[in-house]
Amino acid sequence: MIEVNVRSISEKVKGQGVDSAFKEHVKILSSSDKIRVFVNSKKIHDILHVHTLDLESSRFMRKYRKHDKKVVVSVHVVPESIEGSLKLPKLAKKIFYSYMLNFYKRADRCVVVNPYFKEELVNLGLDEEKIVFIPNVVASEKFSPVTHEEKLKLRKELNLPLNGFIVVGSGQIQRRKGIDDFVETAERLKDVFFVWLGGFSFGRLMDGYERYKKIVENPPNNLLFTGIVSREEVARYLKASDLFFLPSFHELFPMAVLEAVNCGLPILLRELDIYEEIYFDNYLSGNDTNEFVKRIETLRSNPREYDEWVKRSRKLARIYSPEETLKRWEKLYLDLL
Incomplete structure (x- = not known):
């Protein structure tokens, strides 16, 4: 069996997608009969797979290289994704970008x-032959559809409106996530209830922290900011909702979207080129709050239309099933040895 040491310090920062991706990666590899997976092992194994750009991981990479072992890195961040996320001094940003690319x-x-980001990495100087596309996956059973009765039970437990349409979004509270449009959409649809799962994972370092903190402390009456919650709680809120809405300006492959489709929710996203290559025609999109409001009103008022988008979400969940994704991981590791 191939021994793969999966390394990450993502759990040190709560409420961000890298940690979810890391945990799902470990879970899916653990189901393989070709791979023996280790997590943050100090020993040398056949392959080191790194999820976070910390200095300790960098040292481990050198150690594995010294022993002529292979190293794989999951690209969760590119320079473009830092913009609108973290507020860093120009010099610090320059140093970090250089470190990241190295x-x-x-x-x-x-x-x-x-796959959209293969070209970006090549433009940044990486060898195209070393770049591989493998999508995120949700292998956790906690993200699954529920019956109408179970949905009502969850709403009662979470103190959400028992009747009416509930829209949920998730992620760190930052400009890049489209928080402003999420709030404005809630203000314009006062008879729809909105929930945002997530908070300020990096505190004052986050772009727009002071302004968004004021919004969180005084939101519209029909908008709930939960703060950072566990994945178990994320699953419960998703199951209690009717639509997943993420108006982000920049994403790679949001774990939040996969979690939502696995719960059977239709998804509404900003119209971005990157989504076409991974979600195909299985999502709704808009460019501004006018279009977001229109999409939500259509789904809320037209049961047949709503059911169609539920079907498309379930189709997307099947496309990115754990079984198909595991085959890609096994091939990647086998080809390296």
Whole structure:
């Protein structure tokens, strides 16, 4: 069996998708009969797979190289995704970008979760032959559809409106996630209830922290900010809702979307080129609050239309099933040895 040491310090920062992706990666590899998976092992194994760009991971990469072992890095962040997320001084940003690219270049394979970013990494100087596309996956049973009765029970437990349409979004509270449009859409649809799952994972370092903190402290009456919650709670809120809405300006392959479709929710996203290559025609989109409001009103008032988008979400969940994704991981590791 191939021994793969999966390394990450993502659990140190709560409420961000890298940690979810890391945990799902470990879970799916653990189901393989070809791979023996280790997590943050101090020993040398056949392959080191890194999820976070920390200095300790960098040292481990050198250690594996010294023993002529292979290194794989999952690309969860590119320079463009930092913009609108973290507020860093220009010099610090320049140093971090340089470190990031050097980190990626030292890997035998860089795994991107969206084929759209292969070109971006090549433009940044990475070898195209070393870049592999393998999508994120949700292998956890906690993300699954529920019956109408179970949905009502969850709403009661979570103190959500028992009747009416509930729209949920998730992620860190930052400009890049489209929080402003999410709030404005809620203000315009006062008879729809909105929930945002997530908070300020990086505190004051986050872009627009002071302004968004005021919004969170005084939201519209029909908008609930839950703060950072566990994945178990994320699953419960998704199951209690009717639509997943993420108006992000930049994403790679959001774990939040996969979690939502696995719960059977239709998804409404901003119209971005990157989504066409991974979600195909299985999502609703808009460019501004006018279009977001229109899409939500249509789904809320037209049961047949709503059911159609539920079917498309379930189709998307099947496309990115754990079984199909595991085959890609096994091939990647086998090809390296």
